[in-house]
Structures are given as C-alpha cells and as structure tokens.
Amino acid sequence: MRHSISDTLQLIADRRSIPPEKFSGRRVHKEIVEQVLHFARWAPNHGLTQPWRFRVFMDDAAKRLMVDLSDAYRAHAGASAIEAKVDKIRNRGERCNAIVALGLDHDEEGRFPLWEDQAAMAAAVQNMHLICTAHGIGGYWSTPGFLSNSAARQAIGYADDILSMGLFYIGYPEGEWPRRGHRKPLEYVADWITD
Numbered sequence: 001m002r003h004s005i006s007d008t009l010q011l012i013a014d015r016r017s018i019p020p021e022k023f024s025g026r027r028v029h030k031e032i033v034e035q036v037l038h039f040a041r042w043a044p045n046h047g048l049t050q051p052w053r054f055r056v057f058m059d060d061a062a063k064r065l066m067v068d069l070s071d072a073y074r075a076h077a078g079a080s081a082i083e084a085k086v087d088k089i090r091n092r093g094e095r096c097n098a099i100v101a102l103g104l105d106h107d108e109e110g111r112f113p114l115w116e117d118q119a120a121m122a123a124a125v126q127n128m129h130l131i132c133t134a135h136g137i138g139g140y141w142s143t144p145g146f147l148s149n150s151a152a153r154q155a156i157g158y159a160d161d162i163l164s165m166g167l168f169y170i171g172y173p174e175g176e177w178p179r180r181g182h183r184k185p186l187e188y189v190a191d192w193i194t195d
Contacts, residue, residue, distance in 0.1 A: 018138030066093030
C-alpha cells in the first residue's frame with residue numbers, strides 16, 4: 001500500500017464545514033495557507049485546465065475585505081438589506097485572518113464546458129478542506145450571490161473574465177472539533193449492476 005488507508009479514511013470522515021462564527025480568532029500562519037493552496041492545485045481537472053485563481057486576504061486585508069463586502073451586500077440588497085447579515089459579514093473579518101477568494105478562469109472558447117471547470121474548483125475546495133482538517137484547522141466555503149456584483153468583484157480585485165466561486169474561510173475552531181456528521185447509508189445512494 002502506498003498510504004495508510006485508515007489515516008486517509010479518518011481524515012475524510014473528520015472533515016467538517018466550520019463557519020467563521022465558530023473560529024477562535026487564533027491566527028493561521030501564511031505557511032499553512034500556502035500548503036492548503038498548494039494541494040488545492042492537485043485536484044483533478046479535465047485537460048489540465050487548472051481553472052482556479054486564488055486571491056488570499058490575510059490579517060488587516062481580511063478585515064478590510066469583509067468591511068468592503070458588507071458594504072457590497074448592502075448596496076446589492078438595497079432596501080431589503082438585513083442589518084444582521086451586514087454585521088455577520090463584517091464580523092467574519094474579525095474572527096478569521098485568512099480568507100481565500102475563489103475565482104474561476106474558464107475559457108469560453110475552450111474545449112471543455114463550464115461545469116467541468118466548476119467541478120474542478122469543487123474538487124480543489126475538497127482538497128483545501130482536507131489539508132485544513134489535517135492541521136486541525138476549520139474551513140468554510142461560502143457562496144453568497146452578491147459576490148458577483150461589481151462592488152464585491154472590485155473589493156476582491158477580480159479581472160473581468162474571472163467568475164466568482166465564493167470565499168473559503170480558514171481558522172482554528174473554538175473548543176472541540178465538531179462531532180462526526182451523518183450520511184445516508186450506501187444502499188440509499190448506490191445501485192450495483194453486475195450483469
């Protein structure tokens with residue numbers, strides 16, 4: 001065997017989405033974020049398109065980003081903006097010193113459909129979650145719709161041809177690691193065809 005099956009299975013089963021509201025505020029070091037992104041790039045992607053583009057906001061830049069994004073949400077929502085959501089977005093910058101904006105560079109004239117590049121990004125995010133889990137760090141993929149508006153895109157610094165695929169928050173969880181989640185038994189989701 002090339003790798004320990006039991007360690008691999010445990011790592012996958014321990015992965016959790018931990019929102020920034022449950023982060024301790026403890027600082028995540030740049031070297032760990034670099035490792036998370038390094039292994040994100042090893043996700044499968046058809047034709048080696050490598051469509052992911054990461055913009056990393058750390059420390060004061062993370063705080064500024066979330067202030068700017070709370071303002072972008074308010075502008076996007078207009079009169080229907082919810083002040084509790086404005087505060088929630090802004091406060092995430094206080095709880096989390098490492099935020100990765102997930103951009104997708106899809107070649108519209110290329111060989112592959114958009115969904116394949118989106119699937120590659122999802123696989124990259126899974127790799128990010130697994131590396132975070134191995135370090136005992138929480139990760140959270142958030143995909144709010146307002147990130148596609150011009151104010152949010154400007155705050156993040158996206159070029160015109162980059163599609164927003166959300167934000168990935170990285171932080172140490174407060175307290176104990178979340179307990180094991182629940183999944184449907186295999187017989188509910190898999191059909192076996194043998195002849």
